[in-house]
Structure formats: structure tokens, C-alpha cells
Amino acid sequence: xxxxxxxxxxxxxGIVLEYQRRNGDLETKSIDLLNLTxxxxxxxxxNQIVFEEPLISENKKDTLRGMIYKxxxxxxxxxxxxxxxxxxxxxxxxxxxNCAFNKSGSKFITGSYDRTCRVWDTLSGEELLTLDGxxxxxxxxxxxxxxxxxxVTGSFDKTARLWDANTGQCLHTLKGHHTExxxxxxxxxxxxxxxxxMDNTAKLWDVDTGQQxxxxxxxxxEIVSLNFNTDGDKILTGSFDNTAKVWExxxGQCLHTLxGHRGEISSTQFDFTGDYCxxxxxxxxxxxxxxxxxxxxxxxxxxxxxVLDVCFNTTGNRLVTASADxxxxxxxxxxxxxxxILIGHEGEISKVQFSPNGYKIITxxxxxxxxxxxxxTGECLQVLEGxxxxxxxxxxxxxxxxxITGSKDxxxxxxxxxxxxxxxxxxxxxx
Amino acid sequence: MGLLSILKKMKKEEREARILVLGLxxxxxxxxxxxLSEEDITHIMPTQGFNIKSLVQDGFKLNVWDIGGQxxxxxxxxxxxxxxxxxxxxxDSSDRRRLEExxxxxxxxxxxxxxxxxxxxxxxxxxxxxxxxxxxxxSEVLGLQGIQDRVWQIQACSAKTGDGLQEGMEWLVQVxxxx
Numbered sequence: 001x002x003x004x005x006x007x008x009x010x011x012x013x014g015i016v017l018e019y020q021r022r023n024g025d026l027e028t029k030s031i032d033l034l035n036l037t038x039x040x041x042x043x044x045x046x047n048q049i050v051f052e053e054p055l056i057s058e059n060k061k062d063t064l065r066g067m068i069y070k071x072x073x074x075x076x077x078x079x080x081x082x083x084x085x086x087x088x089x090x091x092x093x094x095x096x097x098n099c100a101f102n103k104s105g106s107k108f109i110t111g112s113y114d115r116t117c118r119v120w121d122t123l124s125g126e127e128l129l130t131l132d133g134x135x136x137x138x139x140x141x142x143x144x145x146x147x148x149x150x151x152v153t154g155s156f157d158k159t160a161r162l163w164d165a166n167t168g169q170c171l172h173t174l175k176g177h178h179t180e181x182x183x184x185x186x187x188x189x190x191x192x193x194x195x196x197x198m199d200n201t202a203k204l205w206d207v208d209t210g211q212q213x214x215x216x217x218x219x220x221x222e223i224v225s226l227n228f229n230t231d232g233d234k235i236l237t238g239s240f241d242n243t244a245k246v247w248e249x250x251x252g253q254c255l256h257t258l259x260g261h262r263g264e265i266s267s268t269q270f271d272f273t274g275d276y277c278x279x280x281x282x283x284x285x286x287x288x289x290x291x292x293x294x295x296x297x298x299x300x301x302x303x304x305x306x307v308l309d310v311c312f313n314t315t316g317n318r319l320v321t322a323s324a325d326x327x328x329x330x331x332x333x334x335x336x337x338x339x340x341i342l343i344g345h346e347g348e349i350s351k352v353q354f355s356p357n358g359y360k361i362i363t364x365x366x367x368x369x370x371x372x373x374x375x376x377t378g379e380c381l382q383v384l385e386g387x388x389x390x391x392x393x394x395x396x397x398x399x400x401x402x403x404i405t406g407s408k409d410x411x412x413x414x415x416x417x418x419x420x421x422x423x424x425x426x427x428x429x430x431x
Numbered sequence: 432m433g434l435l436s437i438l439k440k441m442k443k444e445e446r447e448a449r450i451l452v453l454g455l456x457x458x459x460x461x462x463x464x465x466x467l468s469e470e471d472i473t474h475i476m477p478t479q480g481f482n483i484k485s486l487v488q489d490g491f492k493l494n495v496w497d498i499g500g501q502x503x504x505x506x507x508x509x510x511x512x513x514x515x516x517x518x519x520x521x522x523d524s525s526d527r528r529r530l531e532e533x534x535x536x537x538x539x540x541x542x543x544x545x546x547x548x549x550x551x552x553x554x555x556x557x558x559x560x561x562x563x564x565x566x567x568x569x570s571e572v573l574g575l576q577g578i579q580d581r582v583w584q585i586q587a588c589s590a591k592t593g594d595g596l597q598e599g600m601e602w603l604v605q606v607x608x609x610x
Contacts, residue, residue: 094499094507095480097434113480113510137510139434156510180513182438198442224438240442266435308435350433366433389480392434410479 003055008067010074011356011398012272012314015067017055029055033068034272034315038076042068077359083372083403083415085386087125091118096406097139098393102148105397107165108404109151110412111138117153119165122402125414129168133161136180144186144193150207152193154181160195162210172210176203183225187232192249194235196223202237204252214252218245225267229274234291236277238265244279246291256294260287267309271316276333278319280310286321288333298336302329305348313354318375320361322352328363330375340378344371351393355400362403366390370405384415440483440494441514447492448607449514453540454521455533456500459556462590463521464497467600472590477501481511488604495519505536512545517607519599521554524563524587534573541578550606551583552599559589582606 004026007016013033020026031049046064050056056064094113101108107128111117117138119129131138131153140154143165150171151163160174160181174195183196192213196202202216202223216237225238234255235247244258244265263282270277270291280286286307288298305325312319318339322328328342328349347367354361360381361373370384370391389409396403403415440449452460456477464484465472478499486493496511518540522533537553540546553575555566566587570576575585584602588595 093479094504114507115510156513180441198438222438222442224435240439264439308433348433350435390433408480 001055003060006063006067008070010071012316013071013075015064015071017053019055032272033071034317036068036071036075038072040068040072042072075357077357078417078419081360081401081417081419082382083384083417085384086402086414086416088386089120089125089127089412089414090410091127091130092116092410092412095389095408095410096392096412097137098141099395099404099406099412100141100143101395101397101402101404102143102165103146103398104148105399105402107143107148108395108397109141109143110404110406111141111153112410113137115155115157117141117151117163119151119168120412122397122404122414131161131163131168131170133170133173134159139180139182140184140195142184142186144190144207146188147190150186150190152184152186152195154184154195156180158197160184160193160205162193162207172205174203174205174210174212176212176215177201183223185226185228185235187228187249188230189232192228192232194226194228196226196237198222200239200241202226202235202247204235204249216245216247216252216254218254218257219243221264225265227268227270227277229270229291230272231274234270234274236268236270236291238268238279240264242281242283244268244277244289246277246294256291258287258289258294258296260296260299261285263306266307267311269310269312271312271333272314273316276316278310278312280307280321282306284323286310286319286331288319288336300329300331300336300338302338302341303327308348308350309352311352311354313358313375314356315358318354318358320352320354320375322349322363324348326365326367328352328361328373330361330378340374340376342371342373342378342380344380344383345369347390351391353394353396355396356398357400360400362394362396364391364394364405368407370394370403384413386413387411437483440485440496443514444492446490447494448516448604450493450495450517450519450603450607451511451515451546452495452497452519452521453508453536454500455523455529455536456502457526458500458521458523458533459554459590460497460500460521463554463556463588463596464495466590466593467596479504486600488600491604491608493600493604493607508540509543509545512543515546515549517549517603518546518551519554519603520551521556522569523557524555524566524569525557525560527562527564530564530569530572537573548581550603551578551581552603553583553585554595554599555585555587556590558587558594559592
């Protein structure tokens with residue numbers, strides 16, 4: 001085996017090794033540095049990597065050092081970071097539903113009640129494409145990140161569509177669901193797309209052919225949340241039947257039913273490793289589960305009203321829950337301890353996300369504002385004001401220097417920070 | 432509210448009914464809804480999308496969807512047809528000039544398969560205004576008498592004063608319960 005080159009992965013921090021097998025096949029494996037902090041002893045870490053990883057020899061230490069410093073720079077917290085309104089986008093004539101960035105953050109997409117999905121240029125705020133064809137609300141949308149050359153849209157018209165993100169051409173219409181499609185996801189490998197519907201099923205589709213591969217049947221109520229794990233071999237679904245299920249992609253079989261909540265599931269997510277997952281529920285709690293045996297490891301209580309969204313940070317050591325009680329709560333995943341309570345919103349919080357470096361959280365609320373918070377102290381750092389109706393969705397780009405917000409007021413707003421520079425190309429270290 | 436609550440309101444529940452409120456722009460749909468839920472009606476802006484309110488009437492929960500009525504967004508009314516249990520159509524009785532337009536939109540709605548056979552309440556709103564057309568005359572102009580395929584009722588009302596609103600809702604719950 002011969003090492004060909006290194007690739008850096010900023011969030012969560014990691015070094016990807018591209019190597020060649022004897023038979024000539026190129027393969028990759030990653031060294032995950034999930035515990036990297038700006039205080040990490042770099043020399044100790046380098047020695048450990050060289051010791052444990054046969055592909056990396058002593059003479060690669062300098063390259064390794066350079067990469068680790070770069071990763072540390074990326075996760076460094078910028079205390080003086082502030083976001084300001086960059087653009088208001090008014091192309092939709094009805095309320096927005098969801099919004100999402102491509103990996104580099106150069107483009108983003110918005111779905112709307114006006115039955116379109118629009119593709120936007122983040123830098124200029126220009127509308128690049130209108131994806132037109134659905135006959136009802138475009139509710140769920142996603143890019144096939146990290147590639148970013150395809151988009152999937154899920155609609156209340158019972159179909160999902162696959163689109164070319166560069167030309168706007170509709171590649172496939174995915175037909176088979178009996179009612180509204182409300183969640184969609186690509187696997188990270190970009191080969192499969194999954195759709196979840198109010199018809200109680202999730203379906204798995206081949207991206208190239210648009211053919212249905214499997215129908216995941218077993219939930220007894222609407223599926224409202226759906227995720228792939230990082231390896232792309234499992235799917236997690238959350239349902240109004242009070243359970244979540246873990247499915248095997250290869251066979252379409254249900255591996256575990258995560259039962260225990262006493263109310264509908266509102267949101268689900270895998271952590272980066274895929275060993276754990278979380279579920280948020282109308283029963284006011286969030287549960288942490290062991291994906292491998294389906295056991296509940298922790299029930300996180302504290303909210304006084306429905307939990308509406310849950311999210312891990314990129315490394316998986318923190319999670320945040322957003323609630324109709326107008327607060328969000330940050331928990332240490334290892335201990336289950338509540339680290340901070342984010343208090344300040346005057347309406348329910350329906351969406352929450354960590355910044356890629358994990359220092360900040362953004363919340364979207366029915367009080368028409370988004371807020372940015374310090375994860376460790378719970379302090380509100382900034383209020384993003386301006387929308388004239390409730391905010392349904394928000395997202396950080398991968399660099400963490402741009403935020404988009406989608407509202408019931410028919411607009412999408414782009415917010416940029418004071419450090420903003422156009423996105424860099426991915427770092428590569430040729431060997 | 433939030434997107435999740437919208438999904439929750441879309442599903443069918445026992446002892447709940449989904450009510451769709453339509454009508455031309457400026458008919459007073461949002462004002463009626465706010466008045467019914469005892470909210471302030473002094474600053475109401477044209478609805479650009481939709482509003483959802485839950486009203487409880489006689490132990491029955493009404494999830495009321497109030498949809499913007501401007502011409503450009505009327506083609507999207509069908510986004511909201513699925514699972515509708517009853518239709519409320521609101522008319523500005525003081526706007527004689529647009530009565531025909533209102534009647535035209537209504538007849539289109541009555542031909543929609545997804546709204547077929549469901550009960551309809553027509554609110555003849557703004558009766559507090561001096562030159563408002565009386566409800567029976569509106570009924571005549573719109574040809575409501577000819578409707579055979581559903582139960583319907585016309586109710587004179589004023590969203591401003593609240594007169595007639597309650598009577599309309601009571602009728603609606605009574606027919607929705609029979610389903």
C-alpha cells in the first residue's frame with residue numbers, strides 16, 4: 001500500500017489518507033481527530049499518529065504538523081465574530097419551507113409553498129435557477145453533499161424529484177408515495193436518496209436510475225424525520241407513532257425500533273461516528289440511543305414544552321435541543337449533563353443548529369428572530385432581526401461565516417460575518 | 432407554529448376538523464379568524480401566505496387555515512385542499528363591484544374534486560358598512576340556491592363587530608360533527 005496524498009477535513013477535524021493498493025485500486029481512510037482543540041499538544045499527537053498509522057512514516061511529520069495547525073486554526077473560536085444582514089431575497093411569492101447549503105457554501109437552495117425550489121449564489125445573492133415542476137408545496141430539500149451537483153426535492157404532491165444542480169434539469173421524478181413527502185436525504189456517498197412521507201413509509205431510491213430500491217415499512221404513523229449515518233449503511237426515521245427506527249440500507253430491514261417516548265417524534269439525528277443517535281419528542285424529552293443495540297442510554301429532561309428539534313455538533317460530544325418552551329438546552333453527550341440553557345426567545349424555537357466549529361448555536365423562532373449563542377456559557381451573542389413573520393429554517397455554511405434564514409414572510413435572508421472571505425478551495429497536500 | 436406544527440395540523444385526528452377559509456383579497460378572512468380567537472384586529476396586513484389557528488367549539492377542535500386571497504396567489508389555493516372537512520368562503524358584502532369576481536372564484540372551487548361534497552359556510556362579511564349588500568341578495572347573485580351536492584349556509588356577519596361570526600361557527604361544527 002502506498003500513500004498518495006492527504007486531504008483535510010475541517011469539520012469534524014480529520015485527515016483523510018488516499019492510498020493505492022498493490023492491485024492499483026485507490027482507496028481512502030480517515031484519521032478522525034474529534035478531540036482536537038486549540039490547546040492540543042501537537043507533537044504528542046503527531047507521534048501518536050505516526051505510531052498508530054502504518055501508512056504514515058517518520059518523514060511525513062512536517063506535513064502532518066502543517067495540517068494539524070491548519071485544522072486547529074479552523075476550530076479556533078472567533079470571539080469578535082458578528083453577523084450582519086447581507087441580502088434579502090424576495091423571489092418566492094409564498095412562504096419558504098426549508099433551506100440548505102452545498103458543501104462549499106457557494107450556493108444554497110430554498111423550498112417554498114409556491115411549488116418551486118430556487119438555487120441561489122451565496123456571494124452575490126443572485127437567483128441561479130428555478131426548479132419548477134412540482135404540483136404542490138416543495139417542503140424538503142437537500143444537496144448531495146459533498147459533491148453538490150445534484151438536488152433532491154420532496155413535495156406535498158407525493159413525488160420527489162432529482163435535479164441537476166448546475167443546469168436545473170429534472171433528472172428523475174420519484175413516484176411511489178401515497179401522501180406528502182416531508183423529509184429527504186442523500187447518503188454522503190451520493191448513491192442513494194431516501195424520502196419520508198406522511199404515508200408512514202420511507203423509501204430508498206437509486207440516484208443514477210431514479211428506481212425505487214426499497215420501501216421501509218413498519219411505522220404506524222407519519223414519518224417526519226430521516227437521516228443517513230456517515231457510512232451510508234443505515235437510515236434513521238422518526239415518526240408520529242412515538243418511535244424511531246434504524247434500518248439497514250443494504251437489505252431495507254428494520255434493525256431496531258427505538259421505543260420509549262410518550263409523544264410523537266419531532267426530530268432525529270445520528271452522531272458523526274454513527275454509534276449513537278438522538279430523538280426529540282413532543283413528550284418534552286430528548287433520548288440518546290445506542291445504534292448498535294437499540295437501547296436508550298439517556299433521557300434528557302428539563303424542557304417544559306414540546307421538543308421540536310435536536311442536533312449534534314460535528315464531533316458528537318455536544319447536543320442541543322430546541323423547544324416550544326422558548327428555550328434551547330445544550331447537553332454533554334458523554335455525561336448527559338445540561339451545560340447551558342439558551343434563554344431569550346419570545347416564541348417557540350423550531351430549528352437549531354451548531355456552527356461547524358461547534359462554538360456557536362443558531363436558533364430560529366416564531367418570534368421572527370434568529371439568535372446566535374455561545375455553546376459553553378449559554379450567552380446570547382447576537383439577535384438577527386428583520387424578518388416580518390416567523391422563521392421556519394436556518395443554516396450555517398460549512399465555513400461558518402454565512403447564515404441563511406427562511407421565513408413565512410416569503411423572504412430568505414443572507415447574513416455574513418465580519419471575517420467573511422470567498423470560500424477557499426479544499427486543501428490538498430500532494431505527496 | 433413552525434413547520435412541524437404544520438405537519439401535525441395536516442394529519443387527521445379524532446374530534447378535529449380541518450377548515451379551509453378562502454375568498455378574495457380584502458374580504459376579511461384573517462380579521463374573522465382573529466376576531467374569533469379574540470385577538471387584536473386593528474393592524475391586519477394582507478396575508479401573503481397563510482395563517483393557521485385552532486379554535487375549540489363545543490369540545491370540537493377546528494384547525495382553521497386562512498389562505499391569502501390576492502389574485503397572484505389564488506392559483507396556489509389547491510396546495511391546501513387535501514383533507515379539508517369544511518369550506519368557509521368569505522365575501523366583502525360592501526364591494527359590489529367585485530361580487531362577480533368573487534362568485535367566479537367560488538364556482539371554480541365548487542368544481543374541485545378534492546372539495547367535492549364538503550359542507551360550505553359563506554360569510555357575507557362587512558354588514559356593518561352602510562352600503563353592504565344583504566346576505567339573501569348575495570345568495571341570489573351567486574346562485575347558491577342551485578347547489579345540490581353539499582350542505583351550505585350563508586351567514587351575514589361583521590368581523591369588525593363580531594356579529595354573526597359565532598352563529599356561523601356553530602352551524603359549521605354541527606355539520607362537521609355529523610361526518
